[in-house]
Amino acid sequence: MAVAIKMPKMSDTMTEGVVRKWNFKVGDTIKSGDILAEVETDKATMDLENYEKGTILHFAINEGDAVPVDGIIAIVGNAGEDFAALLSAAPAPAASSSNEKTASPAVEAAAPVVEAPVVNTNSSSGSRVLASPLAKKLAEAKGIDISSIQGSGENGRVVKSDVEQFKGGSSLSKAAPIVGKESYEEINVSQMRKTIAGRLAESKFTAPHFYLTMEINMDKALSARAAINQAANSKVSVNDMIVKASAMALRQHPWANASWLGTKIRFNHHIHIGVAMAVEDGLLVPVVKFADQKGLTDISNEIKVFGAKAKEKKLQPVDWTGNTFTISNLGMFGIEEFTAIINPPDACILAVGGVKETVGIVNGQIAKTNIMKVTLSCDHRVVDGVVGSKFLNTLKSYLEEPVLMFQ
Numbered sequence: 435m436a437v438a439i440k441m442p443k444m445s446d447t448m449t450e451g452v453v454r455k456w457n458f459k460v461g462d463t464i465k466s467g468d469i470l471a472e473v474e475t476d477k478a479t480m481d482l483e484n485y486e487k488g489t490i491l492h493f494a495i496n497e498g499d500a501v502p503v504d505g506i507i508a509i510v511g512n513a514g515e516d517f518a519a520l521l522s523a524a525p526a527p528a529a530s531s532s533n534e535k536t537a538s539p540a541v542e543a544a545a546p547v548v549e550a551p552v553v554n555t556n557s558s559s560g561s562r563v564l565a566s567p568l569a570k571k572l573a574e575a576k577g578i579d580i581s582s583i584q585g586s587g588e589n590g591r592v593v594k595s596d597v598e599q600f601k602g603g604s605s606l607s608k609a610a611p612i613v614g615k616e617s618y619e620e621i622n623v624s625q626m627r628k629t630i631a632g633r634l635a636e637s638k639f640t641a642p643h644f645y646l647t648m649e650i651n652m653d654k655a656l657s658a659r660a661a662i663n664q665a666a667n668s669k670v671s672v673n674d675m676i677v678k679a680s681a682m683a684l685r686q687h688p689w690a691n692a693s694w695l696g697t698k699i700r701f702n703h704h705i706h707i708g709v710a711m712a713v714e715d716g717l718l719v720p721v722v723k724f725a726d727q728k729g730l731t732d733i734s735n736e737i738k739v740f741g742a743k744a745k746e747k748k749l750q751p752v753d754w755t756g757n758t759f760t761i762s763n764l765g766m767f768g769i770e771e772f773t774a775i776i777n778p779p780d781a782c783i784l785a786v787g788g789v790k791e792t793v794g795i796v797n798g799q800i801a802k803t804n805i806m807k808v809t810l811s812c813d814h815r816v817v818d819g820v821v822g823s824k825f826l827n828t829l830k831s832y833l834e835e836p837v838l839m840f841q
Contacts, residue, residue, distance in 0.1 A: 436511030437486055438520050439470070443503045444482075445751050447629055448475045450502045453482075453495055462490050464510065471507075476629030477718065477754060479747045486510040491517050500625070565592035572597045626715040634775045641694070642814040645773050648826045650833050652789050652804040653796075658836040666731050672806075673709070673763045674734040676786055678839055679832035681705045681725035684759055687825040691758050693779040694815045700779075708757030708777055709737055711744045718744045719777055721757045730839075761786060771807040781816035782825075785809040806833075 441451050452474040458464055470484040492509040495501050509517045563581045565573070569592045573580040576597065583600050585592035623631075655675055662670050684691040684705050693700040705726045708719040720740035722733055743749045760777040765788030774785040787807040794803040808829070812822045832839050 436491060436509055436515045436517040436520060437488075438506045439484065439486060439508040439510060441473070441501045441503050441505050441507050442482070444473065444475045444480050445477050446755065447477075447633070448503060448625075449629075450500050450505075450625065451475050452500045452625055453497055453507060454479060455497055456493060458490055460490050460493060461513075464488070464490060474625050476625045477751070478749050480750075484510075489513045491515060492521070494521070563592065564590055566594065568594050569597050624715040626713075626718075630716045633778060637776050637778050641776050641778075643773075643776060643811050644814050644819065644822075645809050645811055646819065646822045646826055647771065647807060647809040648830060650806050650808060650830045651794075652806045652833065655833045655836050656789070656804055662730065668731045668734050670730050670734045671737075672765070672789060673761070673786070674730055674737060675833065675836065675839075676763070676784075676808075677707050677709065677722060677725055677733050677737070677761060678728075678730055679829050679836075680759065680761060680784060681707055682832055682839060683825055683828040685726050686828055687821060689817055689821045690782045690810075690812075690825045692781045692816050693758070694781060694813055695779075699816055702758040704758065706756045706758045708754075708760035708780070709740065710760060710762040710774075710777075711741060713744050713747070718749060718754060719757060719760060720744065720749055720753045721755065723756060760784070765789060765806070771809060773809050774811050776811050776813055781813040782822070783811045784829075785811065 444451065453471050454474050455472040457469055457471055464470065464484050465487050466485050468484045469481045471482045473480055473482045488510045489512065490508060491511050491513075494506045494508060501507055506521070509520055511517060564585060564587075565580055565583075566587070569583075570580060572594060573583065573592075578597065578600060580592055580597070583592050583596050584590070586596050587593045652672070655672065659670055659672060659675060688701050691702050691705060693702070704724060706721050706723045707725045708721050710717055710719050720737075720743075722728070722736055722740075725733060728736075740749070740753065743753065757777065757780060760774075760780050760783040762774045762783060763786040764772060765786055768788060770787045770790060772785050772787065774783045776783050785808065787809075789804050789806045792803060792805055793800060794805065795801075796803050808826065810822050810826055812819075
């Protein structure tokens with residue numbers, strides 16, 4: 435008996451999937467456990483495992499097409515079996531998103547050729563020139579100073595033929611016409627980008643954001659990092675130190691490690707920190723779980739593994755779920771300060787700028803110093819200004835005196 439294989443829900447936020455590659459073709463025999471296809475979800479490209487046995491009778495969508503969760507993607511049964519009834523009962527598939535990463539052809543043929551109009555100056559002569567209206571228009575169009583033309587009409591009036599036969603003399607400056615084509619290209623939105631857009635729009639327009647910015651002196655943090663890297667096999671980054679310091683600060687300020695649930699506020703006893711990472715199609719946020727209980731080198735190694743998996747789109751749902759607080763760091767791109775949109779269900783996200791070498795007052799003296807700006811975005815339904823400020827001050831104390839993180 436023919437059966438329909440449907441698109442499974444492969445992540446908690448998945449609403450549709452794109453079949454990137456079929457591993458079999460119509461007419462092939464498959465069994466339970468075979469990897470039928472590669473499916474792009476909103477988070478990663480994942481293997482679609484088959485649980486049916488039989489012959490592939492039909493593929494409902496092509497490679498590159500999107501289909502909603504529970505939509506039919508293939509029919510499996512006995513060779514030659516009629517499966518029309520299964521398809522007729524199924525809803526229409528979602529619109530194709532094929533060639534998602536390939537720009538559609540630039541639209542040029544339909545775009546008009548735009549030529550900049552030529553603007554002529556008035557005659558340099560102050561005397562009045564007798565000329566027919568048609569001759570004036572023609573001279574203007576040709577960029578000719580009409581006062582330079584000897585008229586052949588009555589009383590020396592310049593007529594059309596005079597302009598047409600004019601060979602030399604003074605002419606008005608005429609810019610070369612600028613001719614160009616209007617063109618553009620459009621690309622289909624990836625599953626990841628669709629989800630990012632939806633979740634961030636929901637967060638921004640649902641959670642009442644407010645922002646707190648603080649400067650942190652990073653002199654001792656940089657010295658501590660250099661000492662750690664000299665002694666340890668694994669290299670620790672400034673971001674690793676921020677993750678550790680944030681986790682320890684959250685232990686003291688549980689309101690910043692909370693979630694808004696509508697009629698309840700959830701205070702998380704565990705501390706799972708999401709670390710935003712840029713990938714080709716957008717942003718992924720793998721989670722360092724129990725970050726307050728891990729050492730700096732452990733955090734560093736875990737984030738490096740996440741980074742490699744994110745670039746290859748190999749992160750799995752277990753890697754990106756469970757965050758209670760998020761950190762977004764753009765310092766490595768030369769950004770000094772920015773605000774970030776809260777990553778649901780968190781109540782806060784920390785936006786981290788780059789460490790900047792500057793001149794400041796150190797121990798009462800003007801000296802070279804290193805400053806880093808951080809901005810905490812808060813959901814005002816959960817976190818008040820005082821709570822956010824206390825969290826930032828505790829974070830500042832850990833980064834300005836890193837030895838406190840090792841007690």
